[in-house]
Amino acid sequence: MRAGILVWLDRPVADLAELAMFAEDAGFADVWLPDHYFLRDVYVAQALMAERTTRIGLGTGVAAVQLRHPALIASSAATLHELSGGRALIGIGPGGFEFPAQFRMRPESPLSLMRDSISIIRALLDGDANHTGRVLTASGARLGWHPGPIPIFISGRGPRMIELAGELADGVIVHGLGPRFIGYVRDHVARGATRAGRDPGSCAISIMLDVQINESEADAIELLRPRCALMAGGSYTDELIPVYGLDLEDVNRLRSAVSSGDPDAGALVTEQMVRAFAIGGSVSTIRDGLAALKDQGVTNVILKLGEGAPDATAAQIELMKPVVSELHQGSGNAP
Numbered sequence: 001m002r003a004g005i006l007v008w009l010d011r012p013v014a015d016l017a018e019l020a021m022f023a024e025d026a027g028f029a030d031v032w033l034p035d036h037y038f039l040r041d042v043y044v045a046q047a048l049m050a051e052r053t054t055r056i057g058l059g060t061g062v063a064a065v066q067l068r069h070p071a072l073i074a075s076s077a078a079t080l081h082e083l084s085g086g087r088a089l090i091g092i093g094p095g096g097f098e099f100p101a102q103f104r105m106r107p108e109s110p111l112s113l114m115r116d117s118i119s120i121i122r123a124l125l126d127g128d129a130n131h132t133g134r135v136l137t138a139s140g141a142r143l144g145w146h147p148g149p150i151p152i153f154i155s156g157r158g159p160r161m162i163e164l165a166g167e168l169a170d171g172v173i174v175h176g177l178g179p180r181f182i183g184y185v186r187d188h189v190a191r192g193a194t195r196a197g198r199d200p201g202s203c204a205i206s207i208m209l210d211v212q213i214n215e216s217e218a219d220a221i222e223l224l225r226p227r228c229a230l231m232a233g234g235s236y237t238d239e240l241i242p243v244y245g246l247d248l249e250d251v252n253r254l255r256s257a258v259s260s261g262d263p264d265a266g267a268l269v270t271e272q273m274v275r276a277f278a279i280g281g282s283v284s285t286i287r288d289g290l291a292a293l294k295d296q297g298v299t300n301v302i303l304k305l306g307e308g309a310p311d312a313t314a315a316q317i318e319l320m321k322p323v324v325s326e327l328h329q330g331s332g333n334a335p
Contacts, residue, residue: 043076070138125143151171152169155208166195181276189203214280223307250273
């Protein structure tokens, strides 16, 4: 299993670049950064991290193709790839929950948007882009240099988006830890891959999750409640509620609080919800939880470790060293 970390760009990038160095020293394979307009710029942060590290992969987790045209994503990722010596990873999605509310942006077909985006990015990285899609078109577009292929991950929750990843992408980024959910993801990746005549194993299954290391599992669960509010109470198909192992009434109460901007929404996050999206407890508890994911066919994990000041996250990274080493054994550490 390939283990990476998620670094939230809510602090000066010079401080956060130190976390990439700590993560590399701890043996993590990748560091993933969110691309949101309300956070520090992802590509500036990645460039600084590339300069301060030598091995660790640098991924966008994730870039929204409604805000950045895929041609710009291709150009930025290719620049990072050149700067870092071939360590860029591209994670893309249609956009977050805030897009319809804040920007009145809601794609007619997120699937077509993502299909067009992958085609344009891949074509530009390979040479020329001549793609006429349902949502996006690139005619005679070309980068000024030839960076070659860069792994592309699709972020999504719905069954058709997961199938699209199986059909076209190098990996899928999802949220959810239960065996039923993991089986659901594997099945839909396989459907998409089969439809395209691909080996399902060519699409990495990557789980993004919050982790809180604390000798008291109960205390860790309490710390994780607010961090799971959006995962459990955000916008996703009701089909997934039983797949996640959640209660419909509990989810609807949380959704109402999240959509209204209730600052205390985290109090409505049940322990069941926390366990559906996060792992908390001692290092051995974290080890066992991640090992279970590996046994179920998960190939990549992206961990958001702790919350707060970078030094607190760095301390949790240090505690994860032996776990990361075990996860990488026999995995080949491939994207």
